[in-house]
Amino acid sequence: MSECLVDIPADAINPVEPYLRSERIPHIWCPGCGIGTTVNCFARALDESKLDLNKVAIVSGIGCTGRVAGYAALDSFHTTHGRAIPFATGLKLANPELQVVVYSGDGDLFAIGGNHFIHAARRNMDLKVICVNNLTYAMTGGQTGPATPDHVISTTSPYGVFEPAFNLVQLAEAAGAAYVARWTTFHVKQLARSMEEVMKKRGFCFIEIISPCPTLYQRRNKMGDGLDTMKFYKQVSKIRNGAPTSECGLTKSGEIVVGKFVDRDRPGYFEMLNAQMTETLGDRYVIPEASSCGDC
Amino acid sequence: MHADPRGVLTGVHFLDGDHACCEGTLAAGARFAAGYPITPSTEVVERFAWRIPTVGGVFIQMEDELAASITMQGAVWGGAKAFTVTSGPGFSLMMEHIGYAAVTETPCVFVNVQRGGPSTGLPTLPAQADMMQAKWGSHGDYGIIALCPNSPQECFDLTITGFNLAEEFRVPVMLMLDECVGHMTEKVVIPEPDQIEITPRRYTKKTPEEFRLFEPREDKVPDMVKAGDGYHFHVTGLTHDERGYPSMTVDTQDKMVNRLQDKLKPFTNGRAIFEAADLEDAEVVVVSYGITSRVAQRAIEMARAKGIKVGKFRLITAWPFPEQHIRDIAAKVKALVVPELNLGQMVREVERSAGGAAKVIGVPHAGGTVHNPEVILKAIEEAVR
Numbered sequence: 313m314s315e316c317l318v319d320i321p322a323d324a325i326n327p328v329e330p331y332l333r334s335e336r337i338p339h340i341w342c343p344g345c346g347i348g349t350t351v352n353c354f355a356r357a358l359d360e361s362k363l364d365l366n367k368v369a370i371v372s373g374i375g376c377t378g379r380v381a382g383y384a385a386l387d388s389f390h391t392t393h394g395r396a397i398p399f400a401t402g403l404k405l406a407n408p409e410l411q412v413v414v415y416s417g418d419g420d421l422f423a424i425g426g427n428h429f430i431h432a433a434r435r436n437m438d439l440k441v442i443c444v445n446n447l448t449y450a451m452t453g454g455q456t457g458p459a460t461p462d463h464v465i466s467t468t469s470p471y472g473v474f475e476p477a478f479n480l481v482q483l484a485e486a487a488g489a490a491y492v493a494r495w496t497t498f499h500v501k502q503l504a505r506s507m508e509e510v511m512k513k514r515g516f517c518f519i520e521i522i523s524p525c526p527t528l529y530q531r532r533n534k535m536g537d538g539l540d541t542m543k544f545y546k547q548v549s550k551i552r553n554g555a556p557t558s559e560c561g562l563t564k565s566g567e568i569v570v571g572k573f574v575d576r577d578r579p580g581y582f583e584m585l586n587a588q589m590t591e592t593l594g595d596r597y598v599i600p601e602a603s604s605c606g607d608c
Numbered sequence: 609m610h611a612d613p614r615g616v617l618t619g620v621h622f623l624d625g626d627h628a629c630c631e632g633t634l635a636a637g638a639r640f641a642a643g644y645p646i647t648p649s650t651e652v653v654e655r656f657a658w659r660i661p662t663v664g665g666v667f668i669q670m671e672d673e674l675a676a677s678i679t680m681q682g683a684v685w686g687g688a689k690a691f692t693v694t695s696g697p698g699f700s701l702m703m704e705h706i707g708y709a710a711v712t713e714t715p716c717v718f719v720n721v722q723r724g725g726p727s728t729g730l731p732t733l734p735a736q737a738d739m740m741q742a743k744w745g746s747h748g749d750y751g752i753i754a755l756c757p758n759s760p761q762e763c764f765d766l767t768i769t770g771f772n773l774a775e776e777f778r779v780p781v782m783l784m785l786d787e788c789v790g791h792m793t794e795k796v797v798i799p800e801p802d803q804i805e806i807t808p809r810r811y812t813k814k815t816p817e818e819f820r821l822f823e824p825r826e827d828k829v830p831d832m833v834k835a836g837d838g839y840h841f842h843v844t845g846l847t848h849d850e851r852g853y854p855s856m857t858v859d860t861q862d863k864m865v866n867r868l869q870d871k872l873k874p875f876t877n878g879r880a881i882f883e884a885a886d887l888e889d890a891e892v893v894v895v896s897y898g899i900t901s902r903v904a905q906r907a908i909e910m911a912r913a914k915g916i917k918v919g920k921f922r923l924i925t926a927w928p929f930p931e932q933h934i935r936d937i938a939a940k941v942k943a944l945v946v947p948e949l950n951l952g953q954m955v956r957e958v959e960r961s962a963g964g965a966a967k968v969i970g971v972p973h974a975g976g977t978v979h980n981p982e983v984i985l986k987a988i989e990e991a992v993r
Contacts, residue, residue, distance in 0.1 A: 333842075336853060366838040371682075382842055382854065387835040389685065390844035390854075391678060392708050398642075398675035402682025402690070403835060405666045406640050410686065410836050431671040589661045598614075598664035600639070 328355035331365075333385050340379055344530075344538020346497035346523030347377055347444050351384075353500050354415070354442070357507035368411045371400040373420035375451045376525075377444040380415040394425030397432045400439050408582060408600070411440070411511060418445040419457040422478055426458065433487035436515045436578045442507065443518070445480060446525040447562075454528030461564045465532050480520045482557040485574050490515030492557065492574035496522040498545035499570060506572065515580045522568055533564070611635050611768075611804035615663050618800050625790040626651035628760040629719060629783065630659065632767025633691055635804055638717070639665030640690035642679035644672055644698060647731040648787040649721035652693040673698035677705035681714045685843065687834040689771060689809070691717035695787075696725045699738055699745075706780050707746030708845050710868060713822070713830060715774035715809065717767070719783045721790040722898075722949075724975040734787035735975030736898055737950035742782045743927045749865050751872040754782040754927040755881070756897040760794045766924070769881070772807035777871055778829050784926060786949065788899035788978060816840065821852035822864075828871035872928050880930035883922040886912075890919030892991040893937050894945045895958050897923040899978055904947055907984035918988050926954065931961035938962035943991035947971035947984045967991065 332355065341347050358365065365386060372381035374393035381388035387410075391399045396414045404412045414421075421429050421443050432439060448466060449455040455468040459480060463472045484492045491513050495503040503521060510517035524530055524541035535541065545568065553571040560569040579587070589597040615634035623631070630652045633641065639660070643653035657667040665688070670676040676692045683690040694702060699720045709716050722738050724730025742754045753773050757766045763785060770781040812819050812831035821841045822830045833839045846854040847861045883901075886908075887893065896904040901922045911918045921937060923930070934957075938944060943966050946955040955970035962968050971987045973979050 365840075367836055369835045382844065385840050387685075387840055388842045389682075390842070390846065392704055392845055395674060395678040395705075398670060398679040399682040401668070401670075401675075402640070402642060402679035402684075403686040404682075405668060405679075406683035406686030406688035406690070407834070407836050427671050428675055431675075585666075593661055596662045598662060600664055600666050 327359060328352055331355035331358050331385055332383055336383055339383055341376060342527045344524060344526035344541070345376070346446065346521070347380065349497040349500060350442070350444050350503065350521050350523060351380055353504040354507055356504045357511065360504070360508045361511040363411060363511060367409055368413065369403060370413045370415055371396045371403065372414070373416040373425060375417040375420045375449065376446070377415060377417035378420060378451070394420055394423070395428065396420065397425060397428040397439065397441070401432060401437050404438055405600075412438070414439050414441045416443060417450070418443055418447065418459040418480070419449045422480060422483070423458045430483070430487040433484060433489045433516045433518070435581050436488055436490060437581050438514055438516070440510045440517045441519070443480065443520050444523045445520050446523045446529060448525055448529045450525045450528050454525070454532060459562070461562050463564050464529070477562065479557065479561040481518070481560050481573055484518040485557045488516065488578065489518045489574060490576055490578050491517035491572075493518070493572040494520040494522065494560065495570050496545040496549055496568060497524065498542050498549065502570070513575070515578055522562070609806050609808055611801040611806050612637055613801040616801040616804065617798050619798055621796045621798060622793060623760050623796045624651065624793045625757065625760045625763040625785055626721065627655050628763040628796045629767050629785065630655040631796070631798060632764040633717070633771070634659060634663060635764070635798065636689065636768040636771035637806055638689045638691050638771065639663070640680070640683040640688040641667045641692065642670050642676040642683070642690070643667070643693050644670055644676045646673075646695045646698045648723055648790050649693045649695045649719065651790070652719055652721070673701035674704060677702040677718070678708065680716050681705065681709055681712070684714050684716050685835055687836075691719060693719040693721070695721050695723045695731075696729055696738060697727065699741065703741070703745040706752065707748060707750065709780035710746065710750035710752065711845055712843050713778040714780070715778050715832070717770050717774055717781050717783060719785065721785040721787060723787050730976050732787065733976045734899060734978065735949045736784075736786055736900065737953065737975060739784065739926060739948075739950065739953040742784055749869060751869045752780050752782060752927055753777065753872070753875070753925065754784050756784045756924060756926050757789055758898050758901045758922070759789065760792060760796045763789065764796050764798065768804060768806070772805070773875070775807040775809050776829070777875065778832070779872065784898065786898045820850045822848065823850045824867060824871070827874070828867050876928035877930055877932035880933060881924035882930060882933060883924065884920060886919040887921070887937065889917045890940075891917045891942045892945060892988050893919040893921050893941050894947070894984065894988065895921045895923065895934070896947050897926055897954065900947050900949055903978045903981055904984055906981040907988060910981060910985050911988045916988060916992055923954065929957045929961065931957070934958055934961035935963060935965070938965040941966050943967035943969055945969045945971060945984065945987045945991050947973070947979050947987070949973050949975045949978070
């Protein structure tokens with residue numbers, strides 16, 4: 313054991329602590345898992361963004377990343393499998409002043425929830441979608457998912473994956489996302505900055521985070537532990553901001569293109585709704601109020 | 609409190625059941641609907657989409673019923689009164705979120721305009737074959753309320769009742785119309801807003817420090833909160849403790865699941881909604897609901913004309929099933945006749961509640977049209993024999 317080189321004052325607090333439900337720690341994630349790293353970045357982004365935390369809500373689906381909502385000291389919703397985005401849509405539409413973050417995994421958002429993802433992007437719903445992509449269904453023991461690359465071994469692909477995987481960033485762009493970025497859990501500074509950036513961006517924003525699952529993905533594919541994966545990410549990642557998303561597909565051990573790929577202005581859902589209704593109904597249109605039944 | 613006048617179309621109207629149901633949602637204070645088109649229910653949201661921009665609220669057409677039924681719940685936690693509308697195949701997809709609404713105690717309303725099944729079945733024709741699905745369709749144990757209107761006027765009235773009950777008990781409430789009631793056009797009287805009683809959402813008065821999301825009041829129902837008010841609460845579909853935190857213990861499961869059912873106990877018999885007639889001298893009682901109750905009415909009148917002492921008991925709350933009422937009736941009559949547009953669903957509840965005290969005769973029908981009153985009459989005649 314190496315000795316601690318810094319004296320930590322007794323009254324010191326971790327800067328991310330105010331953003332977490334410390335009474336629920338320790339969390340359920342395995343050693344070497346990348347989800348905690350992303351949560352750390354998220355807490356730092358909240359800290360930097362100076363948002364009113366009473367007006368930030370977080371919605372998760374099911375799976376390892378689905379547990380993030382439960383650890384965030386915000387109004388938080390752990391919904392059903394794949395349905396975080398439609399739940400978040402209702403939350404946002406009923407209470408437009410909320411900043412609504414969807415935090416979930418690749419299986420949840422792109423297999424069972426894939427239809428909801430593309431439609432929310434099409435509508436340019438004002439949601440910040442953060443996808444921790446560990447390339448597998450981890451909670452259930454390491455099955456093939458819609459983002460699992462070719463030739464990977466999983467419990468349901470014991471002879472190797474042969475179905476083509478989704479390129480999530482390309483899918484997000486094609487469906488209409490206003491902002492699309494990808495980082496790995498090695499890129500903590502860039503990730504935190506991206507997360508902070510989307511808090512200020514209107515419309516449907518998507519951040520993909522390539523993240524290790526040493527217990528089920530790396531181990532089964534002889535890719536080492538959490539630290540080995542960090543070294544791997546460092547070695548194979550290439551920052552290419554503005555890269556065409558069609559060139560950002562992932563392979564088992566090839567290059568990982570990271571960066572901000574899309575940052576465009578599209579009218580948001582409310583803008584389009586209000587414009588259409590005002591044009592058609594004029595003064596008769598009543599702009600939806602936040603929480604219309606709050607005082608009733 | 610009374611209805612918000614902005615949503616109330618006071619006056620005498622000529623409406624079909626679907627449209628009347630929509631006016632009921634607006635009068636009840638619903639300002640959010642998420643839907644997906646499906647016959648014969650679509651008219652409810654079509655009218656809502658037309659009406660809501662001038663009332664103040666949102667309609668969104670979602671990509672499927674899975675989405676619609678959870679978008680509605682997001683809106684509820686955002687502070688709105690909200691509902692969704694569907695029919696058989698869509699109702700099957702919504703089962704996932706009936707369970708979520710039950711376990712998260714999200715007050716919301718599912719409208720199901722029943723058509724013939726199974727699967728795509730008879731899109732434009734009536735059935736009452738989703739009655740057990742409404743009660744048991746999602747996995748696990750939980751409680752719901754289901755109401756069965758038999759006219760456009762009741763589609764309006766019971767929709768308001770349904771929203772009020774959802775708020776009072778924090779359960780998903782199902783309005784179980786059928787294609788006939790949904791598409792039949794009749795006179796509908798919409799009262800003045802101050803004549804319409806509305807149950808407001810019971811938001812907690814506690815501070816965020818004191819507040820526990822699922823701490824029940826004496827009536828076993830917890831107070832509500834909404835996102836954005838500083839409570840930093842956690843909602844999960846996992847088994848949870850009173851704080852709302854996941855807890856995978858036998859004790860938490862026992863406590864939570866029992867309360868989800870127990871909170872409805874005061875409603876089950878004491879406040880059951882029904883219509884009864886001619887029970888005093890009855891030898892036979894026809895138990896029916898929805899459109900079938902109107903066909904049964906004809907059969908009852910024919911039987912009375914023949915001198916048969918037949919009474920009527922119409923279920924308006926189908927769930928929780930008013931078992932005590934049926935038990936009391938069964939103790940006094942020879943037989944109960946239960947016509948329904950399915951191969952035998954609510955008849956089993958009648959039989960269970962009667963407990964052998966009276967004969968129970970089902971009059972099943974596979975759906976696609978209503979019963980011939982003669983068939984029900986025949987069953988009544990057999991019952992007294």
